[in-house]
Amino acid sequence: xxxxxxxxxxxxxxxxxxxxxxxxxxxxxxxxxxxxxxxxxxxxxxxxxxxxxxxxxxxxxxxxxxxxxxxxxxxxxxxxxxxxxxxxxxxxxxxxxxxxxxxxxxxxxxxxxxxxxxxxxxxxxxxxxxxxxxxxxxxxxxxxxxxxxxxxxxxxxxxxxxxxxxxxxxxxxxxxxxxxxxxxxxxxxxxxxxxxxxxxxxxxxxxxxxxxxxxxxxxxxxxxxxxxxxxxxxxxxxxxxxxxxxxxxxxxxxxxxxxxxxxxxxxxxxxxxxxxxxxxxxxxxxxxxxxxxxxxxxxxxxxxxxxxxxxxxxxxxxxxxxxxxxxxxxxxxxxxxxxxxxxxxxxxxxxxxxxxxxxxxxxxxxxxxxxxxxxxxxxxxxxxxxxxxxxxxxxxxxxxxxxxxxxxxxxxxxxxxxxxxxxxxxxxxxxxxxxxxxxxxxxxxxxxxxxxxxxxxxxxxxxxxxxxxx
Numbered sequence: 001x002x003x004x005x006x007x008x009x010x011x012x013x014x015x016x017x018x019x020x021x022x023x024x025x026x027x028x029x030x031x032x033x034x035x036x037x038x039x040x041x042x043x044x045x046x047x048x049x050x051x052x053x054x055x056x057x058x059x060x061x062x063x064x065x066x067x068x069x070x071x072x073x074x075x076x077x078x079x080x081x082x083x084x085x086x087x088x089x090x091x092x093x094x095x096x097x098x099x100x101x102x103x104x105x106x107x108x109x110x111x112x113x114x115x116x117x118x119x120x121x122x123x124x125x126x127x128x129x130x131x132x133x134x135x136x137x138x139x140x141x142x143x144x145x146x147x148x149x150x151x152x153x154x155x156x157x158x159x160x161x162x163x164x165x166x167x168x169x170x171x172x173x174x175x176x177x178x179x180x181x182x183x184x185x186x187x188x189x190x191x192x193x194x195x196x197x198x199x200x201x202x203x204x205x206x207x208x209x210x211x212x213x214x215x216x217x218x219x220x221x222x223x224x225x226x227x228x229x230x231x232x233x234x235x236x237x238x239x240x241x242x243x244x245x246x247x248x249x250x251x252x253x254x255x256x257x258x259x260x261x262x263x264x265x266x267x268x269x270x271x272x273x274x275x276x277x278x279x280x281x282x283x284x285x286x287x288x289x290x291x292x293x294x295x296x297x298x299x300x301x302x303x304x305x306x307x308x309x310x311x312x313x314x315x316x317x318x319x320x321x322x323x324x325x326x327x328x329x330x331x332x333x334x335x336x337x338x339x340x341x342x343x344x345x346x347x348x349x350x351x352x353x354x355x356x357x358x359x360x361x362x363x364x365x366x367x368x369x370x371x372x373x374x375x376x377x378x379x380x381x382x383x384x385x386x387x388x389x390x391x392x393x394x395x396x397x398x399x400x401x402x403x404x405x406x407x408x409x410x411x412x413x414x415x416x417x418x419x420x421x422x423x424x425x426x427x428x429x430x431x432x433x434x435x436x437x438x439x440x441x442x443x444x445x446x447x448x449x450x451x452x453x454x455x456x457x458x459x460x461x462x463x464x465x466x467x468x469x470x
Contacts, residue, residue, distance in 0.1 A: 003047065003057075005458075008450040010058030014041060015444035017061040022437050025428045033204030035066040035426040037196050066196040070219075072422050073203065077210040077217060079418060081267035083411040084211035088272030090404040092160065096292065097401055099152050102394050108149070109390055111142040119371050122353060127317065127361030132348040136340065143327070143338045150296055150335035157289040160277045164253055167212050167270045168245055174209045175227065175240045178202055182225050183238045189223065213268040230264025232257060252278040287400055293335070295393050300334040302381030302389070303327075307370065309379050314352030314366025322357070324350050 021039050028034040040063040046054035101107045118134040125131045181202040188195040206227065209215055215234070219225045227235040234241055243263050246254045253274060255263040265271045279288025304327035311326040326344055330337035343350045355365020377385035384392075 003055075004454050005451060007056065007058040008447050008454060010044060010060055011447035012444060012451065014039075014059045014061050015440045015447055018440040019437065019444065021064060022433050022440060026430070026433050026437075029428045029430055029433075033200050033207065034428065035068050035196065035200050035203075036428050037064055037066050039063075040065055063193055064196060065194055066199065067426050068199075068203075069422070069425050072418065072425060073206075074217070076415070076418050076422060077206060077215060079411065079415050080207065080210040081212075081214045081271075083408065083415050084269040085267050085272035085275075086404050086408040086411055088163075088269050089276065090401070090408045092156070092272075092276050092289070093397060093401040093404050095156060096289070096397050099149060099156070100394065100397065106145075108142075108145055109387065111138070111145045112386060112390070114138045115142045116371060116374050119367060122351070123364045123367040123371060126353040126364045126367060129317070129348055132317075132351050132353075135351055136344060136348060139326070139340055139344075143340065146296065146300060146335050146338050150293070150333075150338075153289055153293050153296065154336070157277060157293070160273050160289065161253065164270065164273045164277060165245060167273065168243055168255065171209065171212055171234075171270070172240070172242045174205050175235050175242070178205050178209075178225075178227060178235050179238050179240045181205070182235070185225075186223060186238075211269060213270045214266045230266060232261070232263070287396055292393065292397065295396075297334040298382060299386070299389055299393075300329055300338045301331075303386055304329055304334075304338065306373065306378075306380035310366065310369050310373055311352050313355075314369075315354040315357050315363075316347075316352050317349040317354070317361060318358065319349065319352075319354070320358040322352060324352060326351070 018039050018041070021037055025036055039061040041059055041061050044057045044060050046056050048054050102109065104110070115135075115138040118131075118138040122131045122135050181198055185195045185198045185202065188198060202225070206215065206217055209227070213229055216228045216231075217226070218228075224237050225235070226233055226237065229243075232241070234243070242258050244256055244258065246256050246260075248254050255265055255270070255274070257263055265274060275286035276288040277290065279286030279291055280294055281287040281291040308325045308327055312323050315322050316324065324343050325341045328339060328341045329335075351367075353367040354360075354363035355369075356363055373379060374385060374387070377383075377388070380386065380389075382389050
């Protein structure tokens, strides 16, 4: 009879443990990275009765396992990196679009239109000093817009640099956390049981890491867990290889291992940030912020030199000497230092509207050349007119921005499908857990009733049998 009680008790304990597991699942329904857990249940070893055979001895929960598909995780980690890369590029290129402000009343083309309109007005009244003032003011508005844009581009590139530094620190930090969890998991799994919640924390860290940089994960049969980047191990069970930021000779940022070997960053947020910081568009490289800085500098050099070449040929109001530049800039940083020549700033009569020295105050020969230069593009240090050059810049960032948005949306759709499959496997279903709760509760009640029944049988057998006739 004692044998039957132990069988019922094992059923009671198994149902109780299953209810504990169900309660844990329900409590973590909204916990990020949590994997549904189930009790691994089996029949206990039967007892052999001579002449009767083997009789079952009940059941037991011998382990608690989490429901996880490594292949789905592998696909998630692989596809998570590209979406991180294109998300970073999409957001930064959106900032670039706002920065250039096209089309709007505060764009470079609007400033250029206003400047040439003031030149055209001056060509009709070259002797009137009041028409020279708008030329200087509109020119300052144009140079000011370019100065501000250059400064904002530099600030944006510095922000990307800070983000790169933050991502590298984050990678090293997460790598160390994974190594620490590997140590804890090993200690907790010495007896063969699975450290489910610790494994969930580790996988969540890998999820976050996979968005930053391309990673490959491997776990051997003996539980050795490794994370690598570009074929080089970042985490080798409890050991970590840190990465660092170095500067290339041209000022670009390079990500290296501690032994100065280059890290193969192929995708992820870090790849997107590096492309945005280093990309200058040459040799099929990405058109990052550096590219647009170079293009803006190229515009300033070409426009200023081309405009100055004609302006130097003309003469100011009642002037007999020419050779005055209209614009100036520092060759080391053209766009940020682009402004008017000091002689134009100090004296409006130095604006070379006349084509002949000391001629008629109404001489507008040179100013007409400057106005027509905008349409011909002759003399500028770039192909086409200034408007064509600006359109090409806008076309480039528009194409890049559209590409980034399309790639992000496409990758997001792929990742959503993987996440859906992942959640269908590992996610907690409230309805399913409630059904399990009812099922385990009924089993628990049935086992408890079995114990009560067996207890009554024992009571009758021990205390009441043999009382007849007393």
